[in-house]
Amino acid sequence: xxxxxxxxxxxxxxxxxxxxxxxxxxxxxxxxxxxxxxxxxxxxxxxxxxxxxxxxxxxxxxxxxxxxxxxxxxxxxxxxxxxxxxxxxxxxxxxxxxxxxxxxxxxxxxxxxxxxxxxxxxxxxxxxxxxxxxxxxxxxxxxxxxxxxxxxxxxxxxxxxxxxxxxxxxxxxxxxxxxxxxxxxxxxxxxxxxxxxxxxxxxxxxxxxxxxxxxxxxxxxxxxxxxxxxxxxxxxxxxxxxxxxxxxxxxxxxxxxxxxxxxxxxxxxxxxxxxxx
Numbered sequence: 001x002x003x004x005x006x007x008x009x010x011x012x013x014x015x016x017x018x019x020x021x022x023x024x025x026x027x028x029x030x031x032x033x034x035x036x037x038x039x040x041x042x043x044x045x046x047x048x049x050x051x052x053x054x055x056x057x058x059x060x061x062x063x064x065x066x067x068x069x070x071x072x073x074x075x076x077x078x079x080x081x082x083x084x085x086x087x088x089x090x091x092x093x094x095x096x097x098x099x100x101x102x103x104x105x106x107x108x109x110x111x112x113x114x115x116x117x118x119x120x121x122x123x124x125x126x127x128x129x130x131x132x133x134x135x136x137x138x139x140x141x142x143x144x145x146x147x148x149x150x151x152x153x154x155x156x157x158x159x160x161x162x163x164x165x166x167x168x169x170x171x172x173x174x175x176x177x178x179x180x181x182x183x184x185x186x187x188x189x190x191x192x193x194x195x196x197x198x199x200x201x202x203x204x205x206x207x208x209x210x211x212x213x214x215x216x217x218x219x220x221x222x223x224x225x226x227x228x229x230x231x232x233x234x235x236x237x238x239x240x241x242x243x244x245x246x247x248x249x250x251x252x253x254x255x256x257x258x259x260x261x262x263x264x265x266x267x268x269x270x271x272x273x274x275x276x277x
């Protein structure tokens with residue numbers, strides 16, 4: 001075998017050592033950034049969203065039972081009051097769009113990962129059968145580094161359970177965490193990539209199971225990126241009242257389509273894959 005000179009070995013060893021040091025330094029920086037972000041995010045808002053559960057336009061007939069599952073966005077953390085939560089805004093818009101009464105039930109819990117969806121379903125009253133369920137989850141799976149496959153499997157189980165009791169389902173896929181200016185770089189860029197990967201997997205899983213999917217990164221993400229002061233609440237992580245208003249308006253077409261109130265959906269909305277007998 002040809003010999004390798006000592007200078008070459010020294011240079012090679014130096015390069016390897018430098019790469020190891022750089023990798024360790026990068027991981028240390030990311031851990032510190034994540035710790036700082038966790039110490040700030042959510043703290044000004046507490047851990048409970050306003051309670052918006054009630055009937056909207058209750059005097060109208062042919063009531064729609066609307067269920068909202070998922071994390072703090074689904075729960076409405078960051079809204080100033082009950083009327084400003086995502087659930088309340090969806091219920092009002094749905095009632096207006098269908099000219100029917102809507103009874104809202106929110107099982108979403110602040111801080112939930114996809115693994116919490118089963119417990120949220122289990123918490124519902126016995127015999128409860130929603131006509132329409134909205135599921136928004138994923139941000140905490142990304143920040144807690146839950147494998148995409150694990151998170152998606154839990155979403156799939158949730159969709160299957162809802163469909164089994166006759167509910168139509170609309171999934172709002174994981175928002176783009178790259179919009180979070182409170183999170184420094186490079187952690188923000190990594191979060192953006194991870195959240196988009198999860199969102200894509202959620203979309204495919206939803207469509208295959210007969211659910212509608214709304215890409216929140218596409219339909220409302222640009223508003224949060226260009227107008228962060230207005231769209232985010234005090235903690236710079238959860239939507240403000242305006243942020244929830246925009247999100248509800250953006251999601252509405254898929255809710256109406258799921259109920260058979262419209263035939264098509266716009267950009268960023270995805271209809272379920274037709275089932276072949």
